[in-house]
Amino acid sequence: MKTPLSWIKDYVDVPADVTTAELTERLTMTGLKLESIHSPGADITGPLVVGRVLTMDPEPQKNGKTINWCTVDVGDANGTGEPQGIVCGAHNFAPGDLVAVVLPGGVLPGGFAISARKTYGHVSAGMICSARELGLGEDHDGIIVLPEGSGEPGQDVRPLLGLDEEIIELEVNPDRAYGLSLRGIARDVEVSVAGASGFRDPALRETPPADDAGWPVEVEDPEGCPVFVARTVSGFDPTAPTPDFIAQRIQAAGMRPISLAVDVTNYVMLETGRPIHGYDADKVQGTVRVRRARDGETLTTLDGTRRQLSAEDLVVTDDSGIIGLGGVMGGETTEMSATTTRVLVESAHWDATSMFRTGKRHKISSEAGKRNERGVDPTICEAAADRVVELLTTYGGATADPGHTVVGTPPTAAPITMAASLPARISGLDVDADQVVADLEAVGCTVERDGDRLTATPPPWRPDVRDPHDLVEEVVRLRGYDRIPSVLPKAPGGRGLTRAQALRRRVGRTLAGAGWVEVVDFPFVGDADLDALGLPADDPRRSVLRLSNPLSAEAPAMTTTLLPALLRTAARNVGHGTTSVAIFETASVTLPRSTGPAPILPVDRRPTDAELAALVEALPDQPLHLGLVATGDAVPAGWWGAGRPVDWSDAVGAVRAVADALGLALTTRPAALAPWHPGRCAELLLGDVVVGHAGELHPRVCTTFGLPARSVAAEVDLEVLLEHAVHLRPAPAFSTYPVAKEDVALVVDASVPAGDVEAALREGAGELLESLRLFDVYTGDQVGEGRKSLAFNLRFRAPDRTLTEDDIVGAREAAVALAAELTGAQQRS
Amino acid sequence: MSGPNTDYDPVEVTPLKPEEVESARDAALAAIAAASDLAELKQVRIDHTGDRSPLALANREIGALPPQARKEAGQRIGQARGAVAKALGERQAVLEVEHEERILVEETVDVTLPTDRARPGGRHPITLQSELIADIFVAMGWEIAEGPVVEAEWLNFDALNLGPDHPARTLQDTFWTEPVDHHVVLRTQTSPVQARTMLTRTPPIYVACPGRVFRTDEYDATHSPMFHQVEGLVVDEGITMAHLKGSLDHLAGQLFGAGIDTRFRPSYFPFTEPSAEVDVRCFVCRGVDSAECRTCRGEGWIEWGGCGVVNPRVLTACGVDSERYTGFAFGMGIDRSFMFRHDLEDLRPLFEGDVRFSAAFGTEI
Numbered sequence A: 001m002k003t004p005l006s007w008i009k010d011y012v013d014v015p016a017d018v019t020t021a022e023l024t025e026r027l028t029m030t031g032l033k034l035e036s037i038h039s040p041g042a043d044i045t046g047p048l049v050v051g052r053v054l055t056m057d058p059e060p061q062k063n064g065k066t067i068n069w070c071t072v073d074v075g076d077a078n079g080t081g082e083p084q085g086i087v088c089g090a091h092n093f094a095p096g097d098l099v100a101v102v103l104p105g106g107v108l109p110g111g112f113a114i115s116a117r118k119t120y121g122h123v124s125a126g127m128i129c130s131a132r133e134l135g136l137g138e139d140h141d142g143i144i145v146l147p148e149g150s151g152e153p154g155q156d157v158r159p160l161l162g163l164d165e166e167i168i169e170l171e172v173n174p175d176r177a178y179g180l181s182l183r184g185i186a187r188d189v190e191v192s193v194a195g196a197s198g199f200r201d202p203a204l205r206e207t208p209p210a211d212d213a214g215w216p217v218e219v220e221d222p223e224g225c226p227v228f229v230a231r232t233v234s235g236f237d238p239t240a241p242t243p244d245f246i247a248q249r250i251q252a253a254g255m256r257p258i259s260l261a262v263d264v265t266n267y268v269m270l271e272t273g274r275p276i277h278g279y280d281a282d283k284v285q286g287t288v289r290v291r292r293a294r295d296g297e298t299l300t301t302l303d304g305t306r307r308q309l310s311a312e313d314l315v316v317t318d319d320s321g322i323i324g325l326g327g328v329m330g331g332e333t334t335e336m337s338a339t340t341t342r343v344l345v346e347s348a349h350w351d352a353t354s355m356f357r358t359g360k361r362h363k364i365s366s367e368a369g370k371r372n373e374r375g376v377d378p379t380i381c382e383a384a385a386d387r388v389v390e391l392l393t394t395y396g397g398a399t400a401d402p403g404h405t406v407v408g409t410p411p412t413a414a415p416i417t418m419a420a421s422l423p424a425r426i427s428g429l430d431v432d433a434d435q436v437v438a439d440l441e442a443v444g445c446t447v448e449r450d451g452d453r454l455t456a457t458p459p460p461w462r463p464d465v466r467d468p469h470d471l472v473e474e475v476v477r478l479r480g481y482d483r484i485p486s487v488l489p490k491a492p493g494g495r496g497l498t499r500a501q502a503l504r505r506r507v508g509r510t511l512a513g514a515g516w517v518e519v520v521d522f523p524f525v526g527d528a529d530l531d532a533l534g535l536p537a538d539d540p541r542r543s544v545l546r547l548s549n550p551l552s553a554e555a556p557a558m559t560t561t562l563l564p565a566l567l568r569t570a571a572r573n574v575g576h577g578t579t580s581v582a583i584f585e586t587a588s589v590t591l592p593r594s595t596g597p598a599p600i601l602p603v604d605r606r607p608t609d610a611e612l613a614a615l616v617e618a619l620p621d622q623p624l625h626l627g628l629v630a631t632g633d634a635v636p637a638g639w640w641g642a643g644r645p646v647d648w649s650d651a652v653g654a655v656r657a658v659a660d661a662l663g664l665a666l667t668t669r670p671a672a673l674a675p676w677h678p679g680r681c682a683e684l685l686l687g688d689v690v691v692g693h694a695g696e697l698h699p700r701v702c703t704t705f706g707l708p709a710r711s712v713a714a715e716v717d718l719e720v721l722l723e724h725a726v727h728l729r730p731a732p733a734f735s736t737y738p739v740a741k742e743d744v745a746l747v748v749d750a751s752v753p754a755g756d757v758e759a760a761l762r763e764g765a766g767e768l769l770e771s772l773r774l775f776d777v778y779t780g781d782q783v784g785e786g787r788k789s790l791a792f793n794l795r796f797r798a799p800d801r802t803l804t805e806d807d808i809v810g811a812r813e814a815a816v817a818l819a820a821e822l823t824g825a826q827q828r829s
Numbered sequence B: 001m002s003g004p005n006t007d008y009d010p011v012e013v014t015p016l017k018p019e020e021v022e023s024a025r026d027a028a029l030a031a032i033a034a035a036s037d038l039a040e041l042k043q044v045r046i047d048h049t050g051d052r053s054p055l056a057l058a059n060r061e062i063g064a065l066p067p068q069a070r071k072e073a074g075q076r077i078g079q080a081r082g083a084v085a086k087a088l089g090e091r092q093a094v095l096e097v098e099h100e101e102r103i104l105v106e107e108t109v110d111v112t113l114p115t116d117r118a119r120p121g122g123r124h125p126i127t128l129q130s131e132l133i134a135d136i137f138v139a140m141g142w143e144i145a146e147g148p149v150v151e152a153e154w155l156n157f158d159a160l161n162l163g164p165d166h167p168a169r170t171l172q173d174t175f176w177t178e179p180v181d182h183h184v185v186l187r188t189q190t191s192p193v194q195a196r197t198m199l200t201r202t203p204p205i206y207v208a209c210p211g212r213v214f215r216t217d218e219y220d221a222t223h224s225p226m227f228h229q230v231e232g233l234v235v236d237e238g239i240t241m242a243h244l245k246g247s248l249d250h251l252a253g254q255l256f257g258a259g260i261d262t263r264f265r266p267s268y269f270p271f272t273e274p275s276a277e278v279d280v281r282c283f284v285c286r287g288v289d290s291a292e293c294r295t296c297r298g299e300g301w302i303e304w305g306g307c308g309v310v311n312p313r314v315l316t317a318c319g320v321d322s323e324r325y326t327g328f329a330f331g332m333g334i335d336r337s338f339m340f341r342h343d344l345e346d347l348r349p350l351f352e353g354d355v356r357f358s359a360a361f362g363t364e365i
């Protein structure tokens, strides 16, 4: 809400020593937050004065234009007292007129500096100004002609044009709809600014009593439209100009002056908060009715849009049909125009929820709708209509018609009962019952007091005040939020981070310590991303939860995998010149379940456990995933020698490092899954449970995402790993007897996984085996085509004795024998 | 080898002549002194103390002397051999030190060579900021609560006093999942976690809820469809706005420096009543001579978040006895806090995954 400060002061007296900064600070601290202060003339510097045109000689030019060579009396503002010679291209003024003159040295909006300059054969020393040049409006190309008697030549013209006006913009929260009116702002100034007094309510006026002589109105839906007031004026002069003060004020409020009749309704809306609609009465046929629309009905609104109406929309009709979307926007057929001489003034109270829904349904955001949907004082319909009539008769030459239609009665606010101690109990401020009563009365409540119990009836302009806590807020804002003490509450001993929270940190630190960089991506995905991964049609990751209003058509769903975003991010890094990249992300993915809708539960009680369970059941699974992608070098080339490019084992190794940090050991086996290389993808298992995959990416995937060949990736269900993380690790017991080291080289078919051979050796070696490590893989002539040799280092040790040669040979042979049995391994001689 | 010789020769043995012994000793000492490295000294040792060295030969001859001469010859030779052994030992020590020094010099490397064999890793600064905030609350005895980002409409809105026709719903541009009548949204705030907490726990409740939230904002320098929030919720007996102020002052002091506090301005949130906007004192200028301050743009204060007393309607919907308990709640942007704490003007680096950005923060902020 924007308003000139002087307008507020029309309704409330503010001590002269209260600065604008102080006044707006107080408004901010009581709930109407200052957004900005500006002056229309803020961009104008230098001499801008009243001038009287003395002479005006038209001089036709070769280019077909006619300029006026003028002399203008600017008093002694030019230092000489002599008339000022000025060339002017406009013609809407005459000798003797008072005009606004900017003299050399002045600067107009846009940094337009004025100096004496030669033009059209004269030295033009200044400029006679139009409204546009002074930043007062885009529509006015003509010279501003000031009313006779408004000032003397040479006098500063700024105050006459409202250029020195301070316009304040206040942020009005949904609960302070009253702040969308001068009436409401002025009232808050009175209650919150020290020394302010004498609030004059613009909606408090004697109105003529209702009668049956007015325009016939019938309201079929009194719930949707509890009050409908109709007044008419005749003999209105549609050419009558809007008085400057009205034009300036509605313009300051951010609205465009249109015509006197329209401007007056807007002016009264700003003044009282009550939206008013004016019809061309000659275009309205017969009785005006209010009802709900019927499905299929249409209306072309003032903005030229043809709208399909719904049965929930409130409409205004006449004998011709629908003539307006009640409270939201009028219809085209009864619009006031340049020929309107009779005006039907509608001042009606509308149901806020209907207004909200209709505005939302038709995507209409208007000044009227904004007020109607937040709640307007229902008791001032007559006063507002009367004020419009007054202005139309005063400035438009109209005559008020006899007859005052008032249909319905305004709804009344329900009284609220609360303990007088509640404000203190809620705020922590020391505020006694007398103060509470005084504050509530100051904001317009009527309060009855019965011991500690207060019954407060909110004023009609505060439809938002419904609960005791709403009353508390009124008291606290007047007492001052800045006076609330600062006291640290004493929480009972907490349990610290949950285990999962602590472990997630451990996972992040482990990866960061191993050279991986965490990134955060948006969780949105599109079919093209899933295609780019090469997912087959039946891949479960293609079953995505779609958004009904995605920001981008390319990513309209919640992702089931972290990889597309990670691959894009990795490629972006490469594009930025970082050729070696290792990134990871931990985030939840969304795995839809085929469930019904989530219920909308009641709010007047706690839902039952069954209701809550149904709610949670309707949500998708959202397990926490870990994804990682690397490309380029794992170790860069340097003075130490050649670098090592990342390979599949870096991806597996990173996941293993995470598992290790959680006290878990993962096993691997070959798998073929997109987006990985079918021969270089490991399935990662925790026991029998597949927790994810890691390996080198499919070459096509690298190409599609613009990544270098042989980039690697992994994705695992971190949730499973966190659940199984080892909590208490037993202290190790280790033997100090001598270790026996045995190397074994086994030749197997090239297709046999090393993991299988290792597992067989481990099992076969029995409990004397302390550790086993594969240290070499050999393929070549010595082992033959299609074969490979795997070299293991085995360490044997007993807890209680030194092993004998027999012990060692026995264990080793048992290991080799089982490997031979299970994997066809032959000991290499 | 020479064993004890009983069959001694009565004739005087030449090598045992005092001048011969002295000469052999002097030759040995000279050779020792002249040895310039350990290898030469080793040869000197062989030549002058080995089996075939004059002093060794002389020593072997002592047994051939008549008993009365043995003592004197023994002493003479013993002294000579002792002097040689001592000189050898000393020279050995000197040469060893020299040798070690020379090796160390030869082994000198250029320690200014780069050592960047390992990739620098890093955690995302928003993760770190979230953890830092969580730690501040945990230190106060609060707990950290979490919930899903794809959330039931009822928990995101209705339970929080944001009914379907509430004007404030339009203030939060919400992502809806398909089909819309399934009433599932991307949470617009972390408040549903508060609702879940109240629904599943009994007071006293002291929790903070950091997490990702979503709004249908086009992505630019100051807006993102996804961002991070932390909310706090306390429900206990006797809780007032003073406790709210105390908690936020504490958080501000911990996050931005001792003495940094907050101020409240009246505001409106459906979830709370009374409600307040909370500003944090500018930690750069501290509100003194703010005019030139870039961080607070001359205000002395920085808009931080919203807060208030939990609306009893919310307590009721979440099964908390609103007669017995009161509560407060607050929320602020983690990304925003990070941005002004670390002087970042454009939020997009947070979500674009350039490794240079995260890596710059390492593993702690």
Ligand SMILES: [Zn+2]
Residues within 6 Å of the ligand: B282, B283, B284, B285, B286, B287, B290, B293, B294, B295, B296, B297, B298, B299, B300, B301
């Ligand atoms: Zn500052």
